Each structure stands twice: as C-alpha cells, then as structure tokens.
Amino acid sequence: MSNPYQDAGVNVESGYKISKFVKQNTHNSNIGNFGGVYEIPEGYKHPVLVSSDDGVGTKLLLTTEAKKWDTIGIDCVAMCVNDILAQGATPQYFLDYISTGKVDDKIEEILKGVIAGCNQANVNLIGGETAEMPGVYEAKDYDIAGFSVGICEKDDLLKKENIQAGNVLIGLKSSGIHSNGYSLVRKIFFQEHKLTVDSVLPEYTEQTLGALLLTPTKIYVQDIVPLLDERLIKGISHITGGGFYENIPRMLPDNLAAKINVDIWPKLPIFGLLQKYGQLETADMYHIFNMGIGMVITVDASKELEVLELLNEKETVAYTIGEVVPKSKESLILKGDQL
Numbered sequence: 001m002s003n004p005y006q007d008a009g010v011n012v013e014s015g016y017k018i019s020k021f022v023k024q025n026t027h028n029s030n031i032g033n034f035g036g037v038y039e040i041p042e043g044y045k046h047p048v049l050v051s052s053d054d055g056v057g058t059k060l061l062l063t064t065e066a067k068k069w070d071t072i073g074i075d076c077v078a079m080c081v082n083d084i085l086a087q088g089a090t091p092q093y094f095l096d097y098i099s100t101g102k103v104d105d106k107i108e109e110i111l112k113g114v115i116a117g118c119n120q121a122n123v124n125l126i127g128g129e130t131a132e133m134p135g136v137y138e139a140k141d142y143d144i145a146g147f148s149v150g151i152c153e154k155d156d157l158l159k160k161e162n163i164q165a166g167n168v169l170i171g172l173k174s175s176g177i178h179s180n181g182y183s184l185v186r187k188i189f190f191q192e193h194k195l196t197v198d199s200v201l202p203e204y205t206e207q208t209l210g211a212l213l214l215t216p217t218k219i220y221v222q223d224i225v226p227l228l229d230e231r232l233i234k235g236i237s238h239i240t241g242g243g244f245y246e247n248i249p250r251m252l253p254d255n256l257a258a259k260i261n262v263d264i265w266p267k268l269p270i271f272g273l274l275q276k277y278g279q280l281e282t283a284d285m286y287h288i289f290n291m292g293i294g295m296v297i298t299v300d301a302s303k304e305l306e307v308l309e310l311l312n313e314k315e316t317v318a319y320t321i322g323e324v325v326p327k328s329k330e331s332l333i334l335k336g337d338q339l
Contacts, residue, residue, distance in 0.1 A: 018130045021108055025115050026125050036127030038093045038149075046154045050089035053147040054079035059182040059214075064140055066197040066210035069106045072144060073113025074120070075179045078217035079240070080148035081121045082295065085224045086236040086251070088158035089150035094118050096128040097145045101137035103130060110144060113216070120219045123148065156231070160253040163235045168304045169258055169322040172223060172311065174294030176215035176270055180241040181288050185213065188278040203276070204269045212270055220295050223311055223318075227297070232307050235298035239290040246287075248296055249331035252324065258296075260322035262336035268292045282339055298324060 019032040030037050040047060056075045063069045073096070081091040096114050098107060107130055118125045137143075177185065189195045189209060197210025204212070227233050235251035248258045271292060275285055285291060299307050304320060311318035325333070 018103065018107060018111070022111060022115075022125065022128070025111075026118075028125065030126065031128075033127070036093065036095055038124065038126055040151065041092075044151065044153060047151050048089075048154045048157065050084050050087045050150045050152065050157075051147070052080045052083040052150075053145060054083065055143065055145040056179045057182050058186060059179050060142070060144060061186065062182070062197060062210060062213055064142075066214060068210070068214060069109035070112045071116075071214055071216040073110050073115070074117035074216035074219070075113075076144050076146040077114060077117025077121055077123070077148070078219045079179055080146045081123060081150070082217075082220055082238045083240075084148060084150035085220055085228075085295075086158070086238045087150070087152075088156055088228060088233070088236070089152040090225050090228065091121055091123045091148050091150040091221060093124040093126045094121070094146060094148045095126060097131070097147075098129070098142060099131040099133050099137065100139075100142035101132070101134050102139035103132045104139075106140075106142065110142070114146075117216075117219060121221045122225075123221075152228070156228070158233065158235055158251070160235065160251065163252055163256060163298050163324060165256060165324055165326050166301055167234060167298045167324040168301050168320055169260060169324065170297050170299060170304070170307060170311070170318050171265060171293035171321040172220060172295040172297070172318050173218075173265065173316075174239070174268070174290045174292055175218040176268060177213065177274075178217040178240070178290055178294055180290075182213075184278070184288065185274065188274060189213075193277055201273060203273060215270075218294050224295070224297070226310065227307060232299055232303050232310075233297050234300065237296045239294050239296065243288050243290060244286045244293075244334065245332050251296075251298065252331065255327050256324050257327040257331050257333055258322055259325045259333040259335065262286070262291070262321075262334050262338050264321045264336075265292055265319045267338075283334075286334060293321065296321070 237251045
C-alpha cells in the first residue's frame with residue numbers, strides 16, 4: 001500500500017531514524033517527545049533565563065561544496081552559547097532546527113557537529129526538529145538554526161553601568177572567521193578569483209581553502225564561565241557580524257569608549273588572505289571580521305593579571321588589547337602600526 005505523504009516526496013521514516021540517532025549519541029531518553037524538558041539547577045535565589053537563537057549564515061553553502069557537514073553544527077551551537085555568555089549567564093541547554101529537501105546521510109553528519117558543540121559548551125541537547133521540505137529545498141540543500149537558554153542570578157547579569165574608565169580590555173583569540181562575513185568571503189574567493197574549496201593558495205599551503213574556511217567557531221564556555229563564577233568580568237562583547245566597530249561598543253555605556261592596540265595579538269593567516277585577495281582596506285577588515293579576536297572582556301585593572309593567568313594557564317588564548325576611556329567622539333579607537 002502506497003503512502004500519499006511519501007508519494008509527495010517526504011520520507012516519513014526519516015524523522016524516527018534521526019531521533020534514534022540523537023538518542024543513541026546523547027543518552028537523552030526525552031528525545032522524540034513533543035517538547036524538551038529541563039530542570040533548573042538548585043541553589044539560585046533569583047534566577048533569570050537568557051535566551052539566544054542563531055544560524056550560521058552562508059557558511060553552510062561551503063559544507064555542501066566541500067561535502068563536509070560534521071563541523072557546521074559546532075558553529076550553530078557556538079553562535080548561540082557565546083551570545084548567552086555575553087550577558088553573564090551560563091548556557092544550560094540547546095535545541096536545533098534543520099530543514100532540507102531530503103533527509104539523508106548529511107543530516108547525521110550535521111548532528112554529529114551539534115552534539116560535539118553541545119559537549120564543548122557543556123550544555124544538554126534536549127530536543128530539535130528535522131524537517132524534510134521538498135519544493136522549498138533541493139535534495140542537497142539545507143538550513144540550520146539553533147536555540148539555547150542560559151541561567152544566572154539576576155544580580156549577576158552584566159550591566160553597562162558597571163564598566164568604568166580605566167578598566168582593562170582582554171581579547172580572547174578566535175579560531176578563524178567563525179560564522180560571519182561569508183557572503184563576502186565567497187564573493188572574493190569563489191566569484192572574483194574563481195577558486196574552489198579544493199584550491200590550495202600559494203601563500204598558505206597547510207590546508208585546502210575549503211578546510212581553512214570551514215574551521216568551526218570557537219566556543220568560549222570553558223574559558224568564560226569560571227571567570228563569571230568568580231565575578232571577575234564586568235562586560236563581554238562577542239565579536240560577530242559588524243566586527244570590532246559594531247560589537248565592542250555594545251557592552252559600553254554611552255559616555256565611554258574602547259581604545260585598542262591592534263598590534264598586540266598575532267593575526268591568523270585567513271585574514272591576511274582575505275585582505276590581499278579582496279583588496280580590502282584595513283579599517284574595513286575591522287568593520288567586518290573578528291580579526292583573530294572572537295570575544296573581548298572588560299575587567300577591573302586590579303584583576304588583569306589574575307584573569308590572564310586563568311585564561312592562559314594551558315596555552316596562550318588571551319591578550320590585554322586595550323582599555324576603557326572617556327568618550328570624546330568615537331565609541332571605538334583603534335591604534336597600531338598595522339592601520
């Protein structure tokens with residue numbers, strides 16, 4: 001007997017298979033229910049929930065071109081949980097939404113990344129949805145979005161008014177471009193220069209261009225949560241779309257500015273390649289990309305060395321890059337020989 005829904009192009013068994021895969025890989029018996037369940041941890045006096053939802057932009061197009069889908073889920077988790085950290089909260093759980101023209105092996109590969117990202121962020125994957133949508137998507141196409149929730153005491157939410165002139169700015173290194181700016185990245189490399197994901201650039205021969213561009217977004221939970229627990233952080237900026245100029249002022253009160261020396265930290269090769277191949281002005285690079293710093297935190301000057309020692313205990317991941325100053329005109333002042 002035929003199944004009319006399957007005749008319309010939807011595999012009704014695929015959802016059951018995906019739920020089984022996630023259950024087996026997360027040991028969460030609640031997967032497959034109508035809603036995800038999460039119990040708020042004990043010990044909070046006045047808990048508040050901080051939520052974030054996000055996607056990965058056009059970076060996902062590269063996964064199809066490279067036939068590599070096992071890291072894009074890390075990006076999706078990262079974009080959500082890093083925003084939650086920026087509010088001063090600790091991420092608790094995550095849900096994913098994947099839509100595609102055909103549920104096939106790529107979905108399990110994508111979910112491997114989601115699960116890996118949740119493990120890195122120490123969050124529970126409590127549910128999700130995989131939607132097969134022929135007619136909206138071609139069989140090879142897909143989109144992914146995520147939703148995450150964190151928790152903290154209401155009094156511990158990071159507030160702009162707690163930041164003062166003289167506070168120190170510490171930058172945490174990124175893993176690469178992360179998940180922003182890929183429409184421009186693709187235009188530069190694949191449209192203007194006719195390169196492919198298999199190209200190896202003469203200036204950087206360690207990886208193919210596809211592998212370099214698909215480096216997953218760094219998840220900062222293990223770096224930041226211990227500092228939040230010790231109340232060592234006064235403000236956090238997650239450097240996403242809009243680069244330094246849009247994101248760093250978001251954590252500051254209107255009367256203060258960030259003064260940053262861009263010569264302090266080593267730049268990752270991908271940014272030099274982008275600037276060269278795209279013939280981009282240096283100022284534009286800081287308007288678009290994270291430039292090797294994926295998160296900037298504000299700390300009291302008296303806590304600077306303590307924070308740096310905690311962050312750099314195993315390897316160097318953080319640098320003092322500037323300070324908070326009274327605002328005269330601009331909210332962000334970049335200095336350095338590179339400019």
